[in-house]
Amino acid sequence: MVNQALEHAEALCRERGLRLTEQRKTVLRLLCAANKPMSAYELLECMRTVVKNPAPPTVYRALDFLLEQGLAHKLESLHAYIGCTHPDHPHASQFLICDGCGEVTEVEDASVAASLQAAGQALGFQAKRPIVEVLGTCAQCCAKQNRD
Template sequence: MDFLLKQGLVHKLESLHAYVGCTHPDHPHASQFLICDGCGEVTEVENARVAESLRDAGQALGFRAKRPIVEVLGTCAQCNAKRDE
């Protein structure tokens, strides 16, 4: 796993103690993940505005991120639809 992580082919999700394949392995990027509590689906998002906002907030405090990964726990659209039935 360490090799795949170093090559940017997988991401480590701390909240799940798991690894997921990278959907953008062709370039380095800051990742955000939407993780469904209901079904466990993980969606990788690459939003430059989120990454810039975190970088700016960190710089204002003299902080440099090593691994700018954001994990958002919630409920996916499919699970929300099931709950609304």
């Protein structure tokens, strides 16, 4: 799954005339391989096992590139990043974030995005990043709570 995401990212960058440098690729690989969202400093710690003396600006520059290209998302409520599950097209994402186990599921529901856009337009508001983060409990954690 990680290799497939990296291959897809490389192809998208090639199509766009951009370079997916080794450092950018390393950050994306770490995000895609993680079983949870990662902060910039968690990424920096993980990079130390792969890259000699990585500096925080290196990670932040790579994250900025990945965000700009739609290859990653920033979860504001967690101050963390995840790889995008479908970076091949621009989209307004919704994230279901379990506060029990930390699992994050990316959802792309056009009706949610349209509803938010209509509500914003009615108020004369122009959204820059129409991203929704929903905190709650995933099905597994709900089942576990019901058993306990």
